[in-house]
Amino acid sequence: MGIGLLLLAIFLAGALVMFTRALPAVITLPLMGVALVCGAALIDGGISSHDILKGVLSDGALKLHEAMIVSIFGGALSFVMQKSGAAESAVKQGAELVGANPLPVGVVSLLLVALLFTSLGGLGAVIMVSMIVLPMLATVGLSPAAGAAIILFGMSLGGVLNPANWVIYTSLLGVPVSAVKSYALVVFATVMVAGCALIVFELFRSRLVRWDARFVATLGGLVLLLALVSAALVASTGGETSEEPAAWLVATRWGGLALFALVLLAIARDALTKLTRWRQQEVRVRAWAYLIPVVPLLAILLYDVPILAAFALGLVYAIFATLRPGSLALSVRSLIEGGASVMPAVVLMFGIGILVQAVIGPAGWKQAHDGATWPVLAAIEPVLRQCVPSSPLTYVIGFGLAAPLALYRGPLNVWGLGYGVTAILQSSGVIPPAAIMAMMLSVGQVQGICDPTNTANVWVANHQGVDVQRLMLRTLPFVWGAVFVGLAVAAVRFY
Numbered sequence: 001m002g003i004g005l006l007l008l009a010i011f012l013a014g015a016l017v018m019f020t021r022a023l024p025a026v027i028t029l030p031l032m033g034v035a036l037v038c039g040a041a042l043i044d045g046g047i048s049s050h051d052i053l054k055g056v057l058s059d060g061a062l063k064l065h066e067a068m069i070v071s072i073f074g075g076a077l078s079f080v081m082q083k084s085g086a087a088e089s090a091v092k093q094g095a096e097l098v099g100a101n102p103l104p105v106g107v108v109s110l111l112l113v114a115l116l117f118t119s120l121g122g123l124g125a126v127i128m129v130s131m132i133v134l135p136m137l138a139t140v141g142l143s144p145a146a147g148a149a150i151i152l153f154g155m156s157l158g159g160v161l162n163p164a165n166w167v168i169y170t171s172l173l174g175v176p177v178s179a180v181k182s183y184a185l186v187v188f189a190t191v192m193v194a195g196c197a198l199i200v201f202e203l204f205r206s207r208l209v210r211w212d213a214r215f216v217a218t219l220g221g222l223v224l225l226l227a228l229v230s231a232a233l234v235a236s237t238g239g240e241t242s243e244e245p246a247a248w249l250v251a252t253r254w255g256g257l258a259l260f261a262l263v264l265l266a267i268a269r270d271a272l273t274k275l276t277r278w279r280q281q282e283v284r285v286r287a288w289a290y291l292i293p294v295v296p297l298l299a300i301l302l303y304d305v306p307i308l309a310a311f312a313l314g315l316v317y318a319i320f321a322t323l324r325p326g327s328l329a330l331s332v333r334s335l336i337e338g339g340a341s342v343m344p345a346v347v348l349m350f351g352i353g354i355l356v357q358a359v360i361g362p363a364g365w366k367q368a369h370d371g372a373t374w375p376v377l378a379a380i381e382p383v384l385r386q387c388v389p390s391s392p393l394t395y396v397i398g399f400g401l402a403a404p405l406a407l408y409r410g411p412l413n414v415w416g417l418g419y420g421v422t423a424i425l426q427s428s429g430v431i432p433p434a435a436i437m438a439m440m441l442s443v444g445q446v447q448g449i450c451d452p453t454n455t456a457n458v459w460v461a462n463h464q465g466v467d468v469q470r471l472m473l474r475t476l477p478f479v480w481g482a483v484f485v486g487l488a489v490a491a492v493r494f495y
Contacts, residue, residue, distance in 0.1 A: 006043070007379050010035045015417050018409040021453075025415065026344070029351030032420070033060060033358035040375040047375055055362025056354060063353030066308065067167040068346045072339040073311035074164040077318055078120045079338030081292055082128060083330060084322035087116050089285040091132045102140040102208045106199040109133050110154045110192075117158025119293040119314070122341045126155065126456045130463065144464035146202035149475050151460050153195035156448035160188045160441070163300050163307045168349075169440070172356060172419060173426060173433040181301060183438050183493070187486050191445055194482040198475065253302055263288050264320075271323050289321045345415075352419045359423040377427050388430045392491035395431065399439050400484045406447035407472070413451070414444040438490030442483045450476045 014032035017023050023031075037056050041047035081087045094112045116129055130151050137147040159165055166180045267288055296314035299305040305313065319331045361374025373381075389398040406412040411421055418440060425436050451457060452468040461468035 006039060007036055007376060010039060011417070011420065015409075015411050018413075018417070021409070025409065026348050026351055029348070029417075029420070030057075030354045033057075033351070033354035033356075036355075036376055037358040040379060046369070046372070051362055051365065055365060056357045059362055060354035060357030061350045063357055064168060064171050064349040066171055067164070068349055070164045070167050070308050070311055071342045071345055071349075072335075073308065073315060074119065074121060074162070075340075075342035076334040076338035077292070077296070077311060077315050078122065078125055079334040079341065080315065080318040080322065080330065081116070081119060082125060083333075084289065084318070084324075085285050086289040086292055086318075086322060087120060087125070088128065088132060090116065090290050091129060091136075093290075102142060102203055103199065105140045106137065106142060106146075106150060106203070107196055109137060110150050110157070110195050110199065113151060113154025114157035114161070114188075114192075115293050117155045118161045118297055120158070121162075121164075123455050123459060124341065126151075126459060130460060134464065141206060141208045142202065143206055145466045145471060145474055146199070146206070148460045148464045148466055148471055149198055149202070150195070152449045152457060152471075152475060153191070153198065155456060156445055157188055157191055157195065159448055160184050160191065160445075161297060163296060163310060167307055168352075168419070169437045172422060173437050175434050175437045177300070177307065178304075179434050179494075180437060180441075183434075183441060183490065186489050187441050187445065187482075190482040190485045190489075191449075191479070194478040198478045201478075249302075256298065256302055263291065267320055267323070271320075274323075286321070289318075292318045292321055348415060355420045356423040359420060360427055380424055381428055388425060388428050390430050392495040395435065395439075395495070396484065396487045396491050399443060400480075400487050403443045403446045403480055403483045404476070406443050407451050408453055412440075412443050413447050414440055415447070418444070432494050435490055435494040438494060439487065442486035442490065445479050445486075446476070446483060449479050 010032065014028050014035075018025050018028050033056060034052075037047060037052050041052065091112055094108055113129060113133060117125070120129070133151060134147045137150060138144070142150075161184060163181070166177060166184065169175050169180050170177055267286075270286065292314065295317045296310040299310040299313055300307060315331075315334070319327055319334075322330075359376055359380070361377060365374055366372065372378075389395040402412060404410075406414070406418070409417075411417045422436055422440055425431055426433055431439075447454075450472045452461075452472050457468055457471065461471050
């Protein structure tokens, strides 16, 4: 018990260092991993220098290699969307379609931002999208705080459906992609409802709407549309549990392939007509470029394409959908500069992998030591079993109340100590791996939308002239409610 308390003290010290921002997470996480394994080695003596250098540091740094590669492809896809003008044009076209009614404008803006951020990423993308969407929201009367909240909700919603974010759960927890993507759709639906509720609340707060027949009809139509979209998204994974997919799913897949083939034919025809005046042609964003964010997503949801292959397919489609003079150079730049834009996340994954490997131990260590448990794990488990929720009800209440611990680089922050906590929870054996994934994905919305330490939150708040702490308080009640709903669904599905 003594060594377990010491290792937990190291863990809490790392949390305090990140909370006070004395050291960045990219440095703190690997240091914590080294401190944990070295502390256990000094006290227990069962850990060799080879275990530390090879099993923890070398293997741990590469543990999330698949997520790193997917992130690079995702960065390249984001780069193409930004530099080709497809993202900017999509927002402007959407703004022209919804008119000046503040409720549809707010909801459509939320959906547009979410759609774009299924592929976009990085502060540059946040600035680009915000500079287009925020003036549009201000034009219809939405307050600066409401506009900032819509941007943050949309970004987090897009992140939920960004397959690049799913790979970490499959790598760390061994959860099937099918379980991650089906639950991600649940989180998307609950957070989308929370975002729409915030928009309605802000509209009444600003006295931009009142309860009349027109408002009720508009709101009812949006609720119906949201319900249909959510049902369709969740149903898109419905045929995976049986050996034979449902007939409707087969028909949807063939119909999707037929439509995609028609789009490719249209792109080819357009390219052929440009050949005679290739260098003199006017650079325009065509309608099929708006499909760039959904191509990798639909490839995964409907056709079970592996995530990395889906992003590669999306990148190829993005190049052809925005074909113009210089497209070859753009494709090369997208891999180099787009990959460079995600390097902070990739470097952070090195630290996450080292920390997780320090907790769970090197692969094959147990077999090489006659079934003995890795000393770090053996020391932490007895302490952890006393505080880990053991029933569906305590799972929902416990993690629901603890959701704000994702703020300020707290222990449930997915880009801080969160994945270390994930490894410890998994090692306890009390909570099913799929339920741990669901908890991190749900609680992660608090961090993604509300955390004042996020670069995007700071920039959006400053641009809108809103205090970032007040923005957190304005969004947290809606997100927190969605977390409880998501955890309740997870308790039913995974326990």
